[in-house]
Amino acid sequence: MEIDNGTMHKKLNELEQNTVASFRKALRDVAMEIDVAVVTRVIILLAQLRTLKKCLKEAEDEQQRKMSIESRIELNSATIND
Numbered sequence: 001m002e003i004d005n006g007t008m009h010k011k012l013n014e015l016e017q018n019t020v021a022s023f024r025k026a027l028r029d030v031a032m033e034i035d036v037a038v039v040t041r042v043i044i045l046l047a048q049l050r051t052l053k054k055c056l057k058e059a060e061d062e063q064q065r066k067m068s069i070e071s072r073i074e075l076n077s078a079t080i081n082d
Helices: 007-082
Strands: none
Touching: none
16 A cells, blocks of 8 residues: 555645644633633632621621720729729
């Protein structure tokens, strides 16, 4: 079986073009999957950050309430002792 040089080059070029196109598509697919994974992770981290900020705000509010109560108690006891 003999294949001339021109036919072999043509077949190799076709194979190369199909392979390169296939690799490009695979790379785009992988890149999109990575992008989706990154976006998902960012969304999760932002949700966690919002939760932490809410917890911090609640803790600060609770501390403020306690300090306010303590101040009132001190004022009341100072008033009673006078």
